Amino acid sequence: QVQLVQSGAELKKPGASVKVSCEPFGYTFTAYYIHWVRQAPGQGLEWMGLINPNDGGTNYAQKFQGRVTITGDTSNNTAYMELTSLRSDDTAIYYCVREGTGAFDYWGQGTLVTVSS
Amino acid sequence: QAGLTQPPSVSKGLRQTATLTCTGNSNNVGKQGAAWLQQHQGHPPKLLSYRNNNRPSGISERLSASRSGNTASLTITGLQPEDEAEYYCSAWDRGLSAWVFGGGTKLTVL
Numbered sequence: 001q002v003q004l005v006q007s008g009a010e011l012k013k014p015g016a017s018v019k020v021s022c023e024p025f026g027y028t029f030t031a032y033y034i035h036w037v038r039q040a041p042g043q044g045l046e047w048m049g050l051i052n053p054n055d056g057g058t059n060y061a062q063k064f065q066g067r068v069t070i071t072g073d074t075s076n077n078t079a080y081m082e083l084t085s086l087r088s089d090d091t092a093i094y095y096c097v098r099e100g101t102g103a104f105d106y107w108g109q110g111t112l113v114t115v116s117s
Numbered sequence: 118q119a120g121l122t123q124p125p126s127v128s129k130g131l132r133q134t135a136t137l138t139c140t141g142n143s144n145n146v147g148k149q150g151a152a153w154l155q156q157h158q159g160h161p162p163k164l165l166s167y168r169n170n171n172r173p174s175g176i177s178e179r180l181s182a183s184r185s186g187n188t189a190s191l192t193i194t195g196l197q198p199e200d201e202a203e204y205y206c207s208a209w210d211r212g213l214s215a216w217v218f219g220g221g222t223k224l225t226v227l
Contacts, residue, residue, distance in 0.1 A: 044218060050216075102149075103164055103207070104154065104162070104207065105164050
């Protein structure tokens with residue numbers, strides 16, 4: 001059974017950084033791209049970027065270029081998303097998502113990141 | 118980044134049929150088709166269909182997806198209370214080299 005298990009909720013101050021982890025189970029880590037999608041309170045879905053765990057190749061949304069880094073560690077089959085220079089409008093649920101058959105087929109449970117002074 | 122366009126809300130009666138739309142352009146929906154996601158309050162989204170009309174296992178046959186030009190559609194027949202949710206479309210945009218989402222449609226089953 002495919003599952004993506006994410007790290008727990010985070011509370012950060014403006015200007016800080018956050019790093020969220022995502023550990024997939026039930027399939028070969030390097031066989032599928034992993035994406036990061038966020039959802040601000042009461043808002044829609046926003047794509048942040050992706051990683052190909054097989055070779056570490058990444059692609060980021062223009063909006064987040066320079067502030068987001070997505071990495072993958074094949075030694076522990078875990079993907080990470082780090083977002084820097086946090087602002088209050090970065091408060092959101094952050095999801096890791098597997099891309100299978102050209103669509104987002106499995107989602108993590110989400111990690112709430114709250115940015116507040 | 119430009120996203121896909123969905124109507125904010127649709128309301129239909131129990132056991133009726135709802136059709137949700139998602140409009141993009143020739144770089145995304147018109148070229149690659151769209152996938153549809155359902156999200157209930159407090160839960161992650163769930164994939165309903167991909168590449169226009171393929172359903173993952175376990176997804177009800179009451180759901181069907183299609184595409185005409187730059188507009189994708191999701192039709193849900195025999196509406197049930199559990200169909201009340203937010204629905205999002207998504208597509209790869211080859212011009213932006215990015216994934217884009219619609220703003221979501223809130224489906225209310227009366």
